[in-house]
Amino acid sequence: MAKIASRLTAVLLVLAMHTALPAQAQLARTFVSAATGNDASDCNRPTPCRTFQRAHDATFDQGEIAVLDTGGYGAVTISKSISIVSEVGEASILVSGGATGITINAPNSYVNLRGLTIQGIGFGGGTGLAFRAGFALTITNCVIRNLTADGIDFEPTGTAQLAVSSTLIADNGGVGIRAGGIGSSLKVDIERVEVRNNSLYGAYLLGVAGGLHTSIVDSAFSGNDTGIFAQGALGQPSTVAVMHSALSNNRKTAATASGTSFIAMGQSLISGNSLTWDNPEGGKVFSFGDNYIFGNFDGDRPIPVIARG
DSSP states (O other): OHHHHHHHHHHHHHHHHHHHSOOOOOEEEEEEOTTTOOTTSOOOSSSOBSSHHHHHHTEEEEEEEEEOSSEEOOOEEEOSSEEEEEOSSOEEEEEOTTOEEEEEEOTTOEEEEESEEEEEOSSOOOEEEEEEEOSEEEEESOEEEOOSSOSEEEOOSSSEEEEEEEEEEESOSSOSEEEOTTOSSEEEEEEEEEEEOOSSEEEEEEOOTTOEEEEEESOEEESSSEEEEEEOBTTBOEEEEEESOEEESOSSEEEEEETTOEEEEESOEEESOSEEEEOGGGOEEEEOSOOEEESOTTOOOOOOBOOOO
16 A cells, blocks of 8 residues: 555656646747658757748747758748748748648738748649738748749738749749738839749739839749739829849730839830730830830830930
8 A cells, every 4th residue: 555655656746747847948040850850859950840830839039940951841820020041952842732831920020031942732732922911021042833823922911021032933823923912001022033934923013002112123024924913902003113124925915004003114125925015094114215125926015215213
């Protein structure tokens, strides 16, 4: 009887010790590995996690997830300021069944993504990235392709900024880059980006209550249904400035400005499109007078020239 009581006391002591242990602490920098990662780990450098979602949940606000080796790391929903960075090669997210690769719903947050590949596979590849709330999103050195819906769906509920650079967005069943929604004011910067062979628009830029202002520099919009489509909404314009870029071989129009929207282009190549430009419902397309326009099927319709600033 004494032995039983002694063993019972020992068991209770062990349970009490485990109950008193603190919850696993978050880290400022976490790590993921396809080769050695385990989501039961703490995501520290010697004991990396296996998926982006587990690492995200183990990372402080404003922290960073670092990729240690190439591989697939699963979809992730981001709810805080965070960076996900791969400098070692391909860190991929495979999307199927109508899912979304990366969802960002993080009011007032800053999110940085670098060196990632979001790839649609199998049936219903879904959406590459959906931005629903946050202050700023930066995408660098990424590949987003083969989704059945949009590559990037940037439709926040408030004021927000999107910056995409050195990135390929291609072969998607919807829009390459969609920006708009019900945001109060949006700014989009696109630099050194290739937007190719998307079934609908390369970029669809819908004005919001506080205006949508887009700059496109050193980029290519090729093989889409329409290269760039801007449309005013809620009484506000969508303004687009295009410089040093190529709008080529799009099945319909290189650039379309609809309603209260405004597109201005300079030092850019416009070639091989069905229409050089279009302006339904009173939209405005202007040239700075220094573009290269040839080989379009509408006879290289000239773009009205505006004065240089």
